[in-house]
Structures are given as C-alpha cells and as structure tokens.
Amino acid sequence: MKKLLCLVLALMLALAAIGAVAEVTDLPRNETLYFAGQQWGSVNSWNIIGTNQNNSMAIAGGASGYRTLMFETLYMYNFMNGDIIGLLANDDYAWNDDMTALTFTIKDAAKWSDGTPVTGADVVRTFDIGVEIGNGTGTGFKGYIDSIVADGNTVTINAKLNDEGQPVNPLKVLDFLTGTPIAQAAWIDTVVERCGGDAVTILNDPGEDVVWSGPYTKLYADDQKVVLVRDDNYWGQDESMWGKLPVPKYIAHAIYADNPAGENALKAGEVDVCQQFIGNVQNLWLEDGLPISTYYEEAPYGVCLTMPTAWYNFNLPVLAENPALRKAIAIAVDYDTIIANAMTNQSPSFADVPRSLMNPTEGEQALYNHDEVADLQWAGNDIDGANALLDEAGLLDTDGDGYREYNGEKISLNAVCPNGWTDWQASMEVVAAAGKNIGVEITTLYPEWDIYQTVFTNPNQTEYAIYMWSPEAASPSNPWTRVNQFMGSEFVGVENNWSGNWGQYVNEEADALLKKIPVTTDEEELKSLYTELTKIYLTEVPSFSLMYRPSLFHAVNESVWTNFPTGDDGRNIPPADCTDGYGIAALYDLELVEG
Amino acid sequence: MKGYRKYFGKKIVWFLITLVVAVILNFILPRLMPADPVSAITGKMAQGMTDASAVQEIYKRYEEEFGTNKPLIEQFLIFVKNLFRGDLGTSFSQYPRKVSNIISSAIGWTVALQLPAIIVGWLIGNLLGALAAYIRKGFDKVLLPISLFLSNVPAFGMAVVLLVLFAVNWKIAPISGGYAFDMIPNFSWRFIQSVISHYQLPFWSIVLVSIGGQAVGMRSMSIYELNADYVKYARFLGVKDRKIVGYVFRNAMLPQVTGLAMSIGTMIGGALVAEIIFSYPGLGSTMYSAVTAADYPLISATTLIITFMVLVVSFLLDIIYGFIDPRVKAAQFDS
Numbered sequence: 001m002k003k004l005l006c007l008v009l010a011l012m013l014a015l016a017a018i019g020a021v022a023e024v025t026d027l028p029r030n031e032t033l034y035f036a037g038q039q040w041g042s043v044n045s046w047n048i049i050g051t052n053q054n055n056s057m058a059i060a061g062g063a064s065g066y067r068t069l070m071f072e073t074l075y076m077y078n079f080m081n082g083d084i085i086g087l088l089a090n091d092d093y094a095w096n097d098d099m100t101a102l103t104f105t106i107k108d109a110a111k112w113s114d115g116t117p118v119t120g121a122d123v124v125r126t127f128d129i130g131v132e133i134g135n136g137t138g139t140g141f142k143g144y145i146d147s148i149v150a151d152g153n154t155v156t157i158n159a160k161l162n163d164e165g166q167p168v169n170p171l172k173v174l175d176f177l178t179g180t181p182i183a184q185a186a187w188i189d190t191v192v193e194r195c196g197g198d199a200v201t202i203l204n205d206p207g208e209d210v211v212w213s214g215p216y217t218k219l220y221a222d223d224q225k226v227v228l229v230r231d232d233n234y235w236g237q238d239e240s241m242w243g244k245l246p247v248p249k250y251i252a253h254a255i256y257a258d259n260p261a262g263e264n265a266l267k268a269g270e271v272d273v274c275q276q277f278i279g280n281v282q283n284l285w286l287e288d289g290l291p292i293s294t295y296y297e298e299a300p301y302g303v304c305l306t307m308p309t310a311w312y313n314f315n316l317p318v319l320a321e322n323p324a325l326r327k328a329i330a331i332a333v334d335y336d337t338i339i340a341n342a343m344t345n346q347s348p349s350f351a352d353v354p355r356s357l358m359n360p361t362e363g364e365q366a367l368y369n370h371d372e373v374a375d376l377q378w379a380g381n382d383i384d385g386a387n388a389l390l391d392e393a394g395l396l397d398t399d400g401d402g403y404r405e406y407n408g409e410k411i412s413l414n415a416v417c418p419n420g421w422t423d424w425q426a427s428m429e430v431v432a433a434a435g436k437n438i439g440v441e442i443t444t445l446y447p448e449w450d451i452y453q454t455v456f457t458n459p460n461q462t463e464y465a466i467y468m469w470s471p472e473a474a475s476p477s478n479p480w481t482r483v484n485q486f487m488g489s490e491f492v493g494v495e496n497n498w499s500g501n502w503g504q505y506v507n508e509e510a511d512a513l514l515k516k517i518p519v520t521t522d523e524e525e526l527k528s529l530y531t532e533l534t535k536i537y538l539t540e541v542p543s544f545s546l547m548y549r550p551s552l553f554h555a556v557n558e559s560v561w562t563n564f565p566t567g568d569d570g571r572n573i574p575p576a577d578c579t580d581g582y583g584i585a586a587l588y589d590l591e592l593v594e595g
Numbered sequence: 596m597k598g599y600r601k602y603f604g605k606k607i608v609w610f611l612i613t614l615v616v617a618v619i620l621n622f623i624l625p626r627l628m629p630a631d632p633v634s635a636i637t638g639k640m641a642q643g644m645t646d647a648s649a650v651q652e653i654y655k656r657y658e659e660e661f662g663t664n665k666p667l668i669e670q671f672l673i674f675v676k677n678l679f680r681g682d683l684g685t686s687f688s689q690y691p692r693k694v695s696n697i698i699s700s701a702i703g704w705t706v707a708l709q710l711p712a713i714i715v716g717w718l719i720g721n722l723l724g725a726l727a728a729y730i731r732k733g734f735d736k737v738l739l740p741i742s743l744f745l746s747n748v749p750a751f752g753m754a755v756v757l758l759v760l761f762a763v764n765w766k767i768a769p770i771s772g773g774y775a776f777d778m779i780p781n782f783s784w785r786f787i788q789s790v791i792s793h794y795q796l797p798f799w800s801i802v803l804v805s806i807g808g809q810a811v812g813m814r815s816m817s818i819y820e821l822n823a824d825y826v827k828y829a830r831f832l833g834v835k836d837r838k839i840v841g842y843v844f845r846n847a848m849l850p851q852v853t854g855l856a857m858s859i860g861t862m863i864g865g866a867l868v869a870e871i872i873f874s875y876p877g878l879g880s881t882m883y884s885a886v887t888a889a890d891y892p893l894i895s896a897t898t899l900i901i902t903f904m905v906l907v908v909s910f911l912l913d914i915i916y917g918f919i920d921p922r923v924k925a926a927q928f929d930s
Contacts, residue, residue: 025781032777041884042700044692051640052690134656136640139649200660204691220779223700223876224772227779254776257874261771264763270776450630450889457634494647496631496654498638 033248036262037275047207065581071181078582109238120150125185144172174476246587295575304548305473324393328386330544332434335380376538413465473551505542630889684892705877709862712801720809728817745807754872771874816847860905
C-alpha cells in the first residue's frame with residue numbers, strides 16, 4: 001500500500017512537472033503567423049539597449065522601418081509615400097523655424113507591459129543611456145542630436161549644431177523618430193544597477209526581464225525557433241491607435257540553415273511570410289499552382305528601394321584618372337541581362353526607371369528634373385558608345401593584343417563580390433563580359449564573405465577594382481543619406497568604412513551641395529540641388545548601380561492566412577513583411593482562409 | 596609487464612606532444628585567414644549608421660573587448676590560460692554568447708544523430724560485407740555494386756535526394772528542423788514522436804552512405820582472410836567451419852574497428868552536411884557558420900573538440916590493440 005502511494009505521488013509530480021514546462025506546447029496553425037528569412041541563428045538577447053541581440057523578430061531594422069512587434073518607435077515610416085505616422089507619439093511633431101529643435105507629444109494611451117504609462121522621460125533616458133554606454137542609438141545619433149528634454153508627455157529634441165550655428169542634419173533627427181525603439185526608463189535603471197553601471201556589462205545583459213510596449217512579447221526561443229505571443233493587454237487597442245489587437249496570436253520563425261530550406265518550407269505551407277529572394281517567384285503560382293503571391297502580381301513583384309551598386313576603386317590610378325573608362329564600362333554593361341538572370345525580373349529595367357541617384361519610388365523620382373539629366377543617362381549594352389568614349393580618351397590598344405592600355409600597361413581590372421551571393425556573382429559576370437566587348441580585361445573574383453568585408457571596408461585597399469555593395473534603401477533621411485553614400489567625401493580614409501563612399505571618390509562640388517540639402521525645405525530648391533548632384537554622378541560615374549532591388553522581399557503563402565497587403569488594395573500598407581514600420585498595419589487586417 | 600609500461604609510456608608522451616601541437620595549430624590557423632571578424636561585427640552593428648566616426652568608435656570598442664588589438668603571442672597566452680579554466684571565450688559571430696554555451700546547446704543533437712548513425716551504418720555494413728564474402732554467388736553480385744554505388748554517393752547528394760523524394764515530393768517526412776515547426780519542446784508523446792520523425796532523414800542519409808563503404812571494406816578483408824594460409828591449414832586439420840569463420844571475422848574486423856573509432860572521433864565534422872541540408876541543429880552547422888564568419892574562438896573550440904576526440908580515440912585504440920592484437924603485443928616485447 002505504501003509502495004502504491006509512493007508511485008501515485010511520483011506520477012502526480014511528474015505530471016505536474018510536464019504541465020509546468022508545457023504551458024504552451026503547440027502553436028495552432030490558425031493562430032500562428034510563420035516567418036522565414038528574418039532570423040538566422042539563435043537569439044542572443046532581449047536587451048533593447050544592448051548590442052548584437054541577433055533577435056530579428058523583436059529587435060531589428062533601422063530608419064526605413066523598425067520592427068515594432070515587441071518594442072515600439074515614436075513614429076512608423078511608410079516607404080510607399082514617405083509618411084511618418086504616429087505610434088507611441090501623436091502626429092504632431094514640428095520643427096522650430098531654424099530647425100534646431102523638434103517637438104512632439106507622447107500618446108496618453110501609450111503604456112508599458114507593466115501597465116505604467118510611456119512618458120517623455122522614457123525617450124530622454126533611451127537616448128541618454130545610448131550615449132553613455134555607446135549602443136547603436138547613442139553612437140548613431142549623438143552626431144546629430146545634442147540633447148533630448150521632456151516635460152511630462154512633451155518631448156523636445158535639440159539638434160546638434162555645426163560651427164555656423166546650423167543643425168548638423170535635421171533629416172537624421174527624423175530618422176531617430178522612426179528608427180529608434182524606446183525603452184522604459186525604470187527598466188533601464190534596473191539594468192544599470194544590476195550591471196554596476198559598467199557599459200560593456202549593460203550592453204551584454206541578456207535582458208530577460210525587459211519591459212516592452214508592443215503588441216507581442218517573447219514566448220520561446222532556442223536554436224531552432226523563436227516564438228512571440230500576443231500581449232492581450234496591449235495599449236494599442238485603444239481607439240487613439242489601432243482600435244484592436246493584431247489578429248495572429250503567435251508569431252513564429254523557424255531558424256533555417258539557408259535560403260533553400262526556407263523556400264521549401266514556404267512551398268510546403270509551413271511559412272506564411274517569406275523574406276527571401278526567390279528566383280522566378282512567379283513560377284510558384286503559375287507553374288506549381290501554389291497559393292503564394294507577392295505585393296504585385298506582375299514583375300517586378302515587389303517594391304524596389306535600393307540599388308546594388310558596383311563601386312570603382314579610386315585608389316587605383318587607372319580608374320581614378322579616367323572618367324571615360326569608368327563611364328565606358330558602365331554604359332557597356334548589359335543591365336537587362338542582369339535584371340533577367342540575376343533578379344529574374346524582380347527589378348524594373350533602366351529603360352523603365354532611368355538611372356539617377358534615386359530609388360524607383362514615386363516620391364524619390366519626383367525629387368529631380370528628369371529632362372535636365374536625360375542626355376546623361378544610359379540603359380546599358382552600348383558597346384559602340386563605350387568604344388567611342390575610350391578611343392576619344394586615348395585609351396587605345398596599341399600592341400594589338402585585344403586589350404587597351406593606359407600609360408603603356410594593359411588595363412586589367414577585377415570585378416568582385418562575396419562567394420555564394422549568386423545574384424551578385426551573376427551580375428559581376430555580366431560586367432566582366434562587357435569589359436571583353438570594349439577591350440578592357442575584367443576578371444571576376446569571389447572571395448568568401450569574411451575576407452570580402454575585411455577588404456572592401458579598408459579605405460586603402462588596392463586588391464579589388466570594381467566591387468559590389470548596396471547603399472541605403474529608404475528612410476526619412478533618404479535619398480540624402482544614399483546620395484551622401486554615393487559621393488560624400490566624409491567617408492574617405494575612414495578605417496573599417498561601413499558607412500558609405502566605398503570607392504573613396506572625392507568631389508568638393510558634390511560635398512557643398514550635399515551640405516545644403518538637410519537644411520533646405522523649399523521643394524523647388526531641393527529638386528534643383530538633387531538634379532545638380534545627379535548630373536555630377538552621371539558624368540563622373542564614381543560607381544554604377546546594376547539593378548533595383550527590394551530591401552525586404554515579401555512573398556506570402558495564403559493557404560492559412562489571407563488579406564495580406566497588395567499594391568492595388570488601396571490600403572497603402574508597404575510590403576514590409578507585416579512587421580516593419582507601417583507594414584505592421586497588415587497584422588490587424590489579416591483573415592483566416594477558413595473563416 | 597615492463598614491455599607494456601614502456602609501450603604505454605611512449606604512447607602517452609606522443610599523445611601529449613600531439614595535443615600541444617594541435618592546440619597551437621587550432622589557435623593559429625583560423626587567425627591566419629585574411630579576414631577581420633571585428634569588422635564584421637561592426638558592420639552588423641553599424642547597419643543604417645552613416646556617421647563614420649560613430650562606426651569607428653564601435654570598431655575600437657570591439658577590438659578592445661576581443662583583444663584582437665593585442666600581439667598574437669599575448670592572445671595565445673590568454674587563450675591557453677582560459678582553456679585551463681574551461682573558458683573557451685566569447686563567440687564573435689554570436690556575440691555576446693559564450694562559446695561554451697553555443698557548444699553545449701548544440702553538441703547533444705550532434706551526438707544523438709551521429710553516434711547511432713555511425714554505429715548502425717557500421718554494423719549493417721560489416722554484416723553485409725561479411726555475408727557477401729562468405730556466401731558469394733548472387734548475394735555478392737548484387738551487394739557489391741550497390742555498396743560501391745552507395746559508398747561513392749557524396750553525403751550531400753544523398754541528403755538532397757532523400758529530402759526531395761521523401762519530404763518535398765512524397766511529403767512523408769518533415770522538411771527541416773529537429774522537431775515540428777508548430778511545436779514548442781515539452782515532455783509529451785506527440786513531441787517525442789515529432790523528434791523521432793525529424794530524425795529519420797538526417798539519420799538515414801548518414802547511415803546509407805556509411806553502409807556502402809563499410810560493406811566494401813569488410814568484404815575485401817574477409818575474402819583476403821578466407822584465402823589466408825591459416826584458414827587452409829585449419830580446414831586441412833578438420834577444424835569446424837563455424838570455428839574458422841570466427842577466426843576469419845575476428846581478424847577481418849581489426850581495421851574495421853579502427854575505422855569505427857575514427858568515425859566516432861570525427862563525427863562533428865561528419866555531421867555538417869546532414870545538419871545543413873535538413874536545417875538540423877548541431878555542432879556541424881555551428882562549425883560551418885563559424886568558419887564562414889571567421890569566428891576564431893568558435894572555430895578553435897569546435898576543431899579542438901574534434902582534435903581531442905580523435906586523439907583520445909586513437910590513444911585508446913593503441914592501448915586496446917596492445918592487449919588484443921598479438922602482433923602489436925609481440926612487436927612491443929620484441930623491441
């Protein structure tokens with residue numbers, strides 16, 4: 001009898017233990033939205049003021065649209081039309097006359113997960129701790145923001161001023177609004193205290209006890225998946241915000257080893273939203289008959305925001321001293337082949353959207369005078385034009401070996417991108433083929449990523465001649481930020497240069513124009529400045545874009561969930577995977593296929 | 596007994612020398628790559644950041660934190676000192692996770708996948724090889740080409756074929772992961788079933804490839820032994836067939852045992868393909884991502900585990916051979 005009692009007791013204990021561990025054991029398919037292509041590798045931390053969290057579902061993104069599932073920004077950015085829409089803050093942000101201070105108010109309804117209100121003090125503390133410990137927010141914005149002060153719910157951002165008393169860059173201050181997740185001041189104090197105020201310890205704190213304001217919070221994370229669960233007390237169900245909760249109860253992201261694994265899962269219906277490049281994506285519905293769709297039904301299927309670009313190395317005299325050579329290579333490249341092969345037509349052609357410094361969105365295209373630069377633009381594959389340019393510049397093949405010479409030496413360049421980046425590798429092959437047609441030897445080189453990134457960020461490197469990298473996509477400070485990356489000399493000579501101008505090009509005229517734009521508000525003047533910069537860029541050709549490309553891919557499988565945003569549904573929700581910037585609005589409209 | 600002591604002493608000295616050399620190589624080789632992992636971390640941190648001096652600041656801080664700005668010899672001494680304390684350092688690519696934490700969460704999956712797969716592949720392969728050698732005729736004619744074919748299929752080829760056939764086309768096996776995409780680990784029968792079903796394809800992709808190689812090896816060894824003089828002599832003496840077969844397989848097994856031990860020693864590297872193709876968690880894919888990210892501490896740690904396992908296994912083999920193989924025993928006593 002005693003033995004039986006012990007056995008029953010042990011069984012009960014075991015069952016209790018299972019119950020405790022398995023509070024949520026299944027993620028019901030009709031309550032869970034599954035993702036692929038965002039989270040690679042396991043989550044490092046939940047510390048919103050830390051670094052390297054590798055926590056793509058909760059802590060990710062930048063100015064172009066922060067991922068606001070768990071932590072929220074003051075405003076959401078909509079890259080479809082450039083709108084800045086209130087999230088934690090009201091739609092009342094305003095500059096003073098000389099653009100030295102920006103003021104806005106926090107929404108009364110905004111609350112933290114512990115029920116306390118979000119206040120101006122939280123915004124102040126988020127910025128101050130960032131500067132103190134040197135996290136991304138602090139180091140990224142202290143060059144543009146002098147201080148943030150708050151009076152209750154009213155917040156004022158004081159811009160950093162340059163020597164002439166002008167704000168360094170008001171556009172970057174706007175990036176702070178849409179790109180910085182706000183942390184709770186009280187929680188920051190807790191972390192600072194437990195870390196003894198040591199910056200590195202604070203940055204590396206796992207933040208398991210973090211307080212959030214967004215509609216989801218962490219449920220589970222291991223080496224194979226990360227799961228967020230809806231916070232049904234989310235403040236955003238207030239009428240002043242969304243007026244309801246987002247539809248999916250769970251957000252789950254399995255950690256796939258590579259793109260093919262994620263793509264297979266999408267095809268199998270195990271993934272609803274896929275942020276991966278899928279070659280010939282249209283075949284998934286046209287040939288395979290799968291319930292998969294993209295933002296647009298026809299090519300280019302998505303919204304292209306960035307332009308993967310080939311940068312010329314100005315440390316090499318042959319490239320630095322020969323604008324004709326730079327332009328000749330650029331106009332000889334067959335971009336239609338790149339777009340058809342590398343991007344499988346998921347990019348508009350340069351005949352559809354003529355090249356400039358702008359991405360293809362309507363807002364940016366309206367920022368320069370198309371007629372004034374029309375003569376300078378090229379759509380590519382102009383072999384005769386390129387040969388004529390080189391002949392005219394005196395870059396001739398004098399020894400009859402089929403290759404032109406400069407200063408008596410054969411012009412021999414390499415075209416480089418990381419190994420395994422197949423669409424970029426295909427592009428570099430097309431660049432090399434263009435070289436052959438114009439008597440310039442261009443060989444391709446595909447080093448491993450870790451080596452590539454070390455070399456191309458070195459401002460003194462002479463190993464790579466033509467190499468690929470993408471400039472910024474979209475944000476309130478774009479296209480200025482991108483144009484600055486194309487031509488701004490502030491990046492020249494900077495060690496470990498991840499910031500811009502990877503070819504080390506210097507043009508004082510461009511610098512002067514770039515300096516004016518952030519403090520220019522007159523639309524006509526702005527257009528004239530961007531047009532001048534476009535002229536310089538297309539004449540000097542310090543680099544050349546090879547294609548347009550979305551910054552986020554957005555393919556959805558509608559076997560379980562439907563009513564995802566599309567380009568023609570009139571909702572103007574961007575294809576930002578239902579998670580980034582104003583793209584999160586999609587989560588509130590989702591519907592189940594089977595009622 | 597003196598002969599044994601000398602034999603073991605010599606083996607231990609060589610074991611220690613190899614270990615020291617291996618540790619030095621484990622440290623130096625990854626660092627000879629012309630890559631700067633601190634730059635990669637900075638790049639991740641600096642996304643969307645266009646203030647060049649801010650990016651510089653981040654780079655300097657990480658350089659300081661990882662100690663990559665110190666001379667290599669100083670870095671090595673710190674590495675060895677930490678190694679004695681069981682501290683394998685902090686990962687670059689998964690910073691701020693500790694290497695020991697990454698390894699401990701992955702190693703269980705790799706051992707659980709590889710160990711049974713290696714043993715099952717070895718057992719089935721050797722059994723089939725021995726039977727082919729003994730039975731010959733039709734069995735051998737069918738088995739030999741199949742084994743040759745299997746042993747020559749590259750591991751990734753086999754994994755992809757299984758994935759496409761069973762998971763993508765016929766949908767009778769899961770596509771990826773260590774457990775169902777719609778589950779959270781828990782102690783339930785459904786979860787255990789899910790783990791077992793996700794185990795099948797990676798497991799068989801390893802077993803099938805190893806069966807071929809083992810069978811071919813065992814068949815050749817057995818045929819060689821069956822034709823050896825001592826077998827003929829035993830038959831001449833009228834020793835029973837069963838007894839002879841016992842002798843034959845005992846001798847044929849010796850190189851196969853070495854093969855098994857080495858497979859176990861290198862199982863982490865061997866897990867790489869199956870883990871990547873099936874998005875299966877484990878140390879193989881961890882090592883692969885560490886190499887592509889020039890994550891020195893993680894590369895050093897994983898290769899150190901492999902080195903250590905190979906060394907221990909070969910040391911144990913040497914010791915065991917000293918006892919079980921009369922030829923080794925005789926050689927030691929003679930010398």
